[in-house]
Amino acid sequence: MILGLTAAAIATGIAAALVAGIVRGLAGFGLAILLVPVFGLAATPQEAVVAANWLGVLMGFAGLRRVVREAERSAIPISILAVAATPLGVILLGLVPAAPARVLIAFIAIAAFVAVLLPQRPIDHRPTRFETGATGITSGLLTGFAGMPGPPVVPYYLRRALPPSTARSSMLLVFFATSLAGASSALALGVADWRxxxxxLLLWPVAFVGNWIGFKAHDRVGPRTxxxxxxxxxxxxxxGAVLKLVQAGA
Structure with missing residues (x-):
């Protein structure tokens, strides 16, 4: 065992990190959405969430210059509000037992998928201040509780008529900020330790390779694809979240 994790748990984390890294580089999100439900079955939900946040911090430096250059300005207020709301989510994470936490995390993943299926916004749509603010606050709460800032942020950008590079970089910038806030808040509030x-850190090399593959693939696909x-x-x-939840309860 390494760090108290079995070989099966380590193998699960490595596989999840590789796939999540590829998806992050290609789509601009997916690191936590894919990693937390899977790795959360090998470790406690709290530990999986915080580990995903730390991994998000490490991955955030990959291509950061390009991300800042291409991101939409809305990513800045969303990031600020998300960072401010993250500690509240961390506190909630520390209060909810493991089993209900797994259910809520699975529900969050499903909600994100449903939100993206909603009709596209008109080409001239401009988000209101309320919509932008709500996106930032809910993203921060979900960062702290589930390590998943994506469910409100992804539909915010994906349902609008934005170039893929702009939407992707905007999401990555927000996720870098929320990962940093989630990891530091969990440490400061005692929800998780340096473990x-x-x-x-152990998963980072695998996720980095996956992210590099995803980055290369992103530059070769069209907007529709x-x-x-x-x-x-x-x-x-x-x-996957629902399947793993069923398996955990079996």
């Missing part, structure tokens, strides 16, 4: 950070892939990612994440 989760060490687990993330990219949106289809993004939708499929959320669908698979939702289905």
């Amino acid at each position: 989760a950070a060490i687990i993330a 990219w949106r289809i892939v993004a939708g499929l990612v959320l669908g698979l994440a939702a289905g």
Whole structure:
């Protein structure tokens, strides 16, 4: 055993990190959505969430210059509000037992998929301040509780007529900020210790390779293909979360 994890748990984390890294590089999201439900069955939900946040911090430096250059300005207020709301989600995470936490995390993955299936916004749609603010606050709450800032952020950008590079970079910028806030808040509030950070560090090389593969693939696909892939990612994440939840209860 390494860090108290069995060989099966380590293998599960490595496989999940590789796939999640590829998806992150291609779609701009998916690291936590894919990693937390899977790895959360090998470790406690709290540890899986915090490890995913630490991994998000490490992965956030990959291509950061390009991300900042291409991101939409709305990513800044969303990030600020999300960071402010993250500690509240961390507190909630520390209060909810493991079994209900797994159910809620699976529900979050399903909700993200359903939201993306809603009709596209008109081409001239401009999000209101309320919509932008609500996206930031709920993203922060979900970062702290589930390590998943994506469910409100992905539909915010994916349902609008934005170039894939802009939508992808905007999401990545928000997720970098929320990962940093989630990891530091969990440490400060005592929800998790440095063990989760060490687990993330061990998974980082595999996730980094996957992210590099995804980045290369992103530059070769068209807007329509990219949106289809993004939708499929959320669908698979939702289905996988439900399947693992059923297996855990079996």
